Amino acid sequence: MITVNSTSETLFNFPCDxxxxxxxxxxxxxxxxxxxxxERHTHKLNPNKITKKHSSKGNYVSFSIRIIANSRIQLDSINQDLKNCNLVSYVL
Incomplete structure (x- = not known):
């Protein structure tokens, strides 16, 4: 299944990394x-697929989490739940 997001013109072929x-x-x-x-939206995360990076002063941290995405709806749900979390400053 191919889904096109017309606003960013990004092409996804689900399932995808x-x-x-x-x-x-x-x-x-x-x-x-x-x-x-x-993990509410995926299966248990593989620790090898999570990377952590601290800011230069150590006040902030970023995580990259690699998942197998099954749909645009799944990605939108994950992003929305993360944005609703008061600990999260920004999601890409």
Whole structure:
């Protein structure tokens, strides 16, 4: 199945490998919280598919989480739930 997002003209061929970047304040519960949110919409995350990067001063952290996306609806739901989380500053 091929889905086209006309606003960004991005082409997805589902299922596909997809990376979600999540930025937020560097706090102890951030990683667990965002992984729980993503896992609501996917299967259990593979720790090898999660990368963590700290900001230069260490106040912020970003995570890249690679998943197998099954639909645009799934991606939209993950993004919306992450944006609704008060620990998350930004989602790409």
């Amino acid at each position: 997809y990376s979600i970047k999540i930025f937020g304040k560097n706090c102890e519960k951030f990683q667990n919280t965002i992984c729980t949110i993503v």
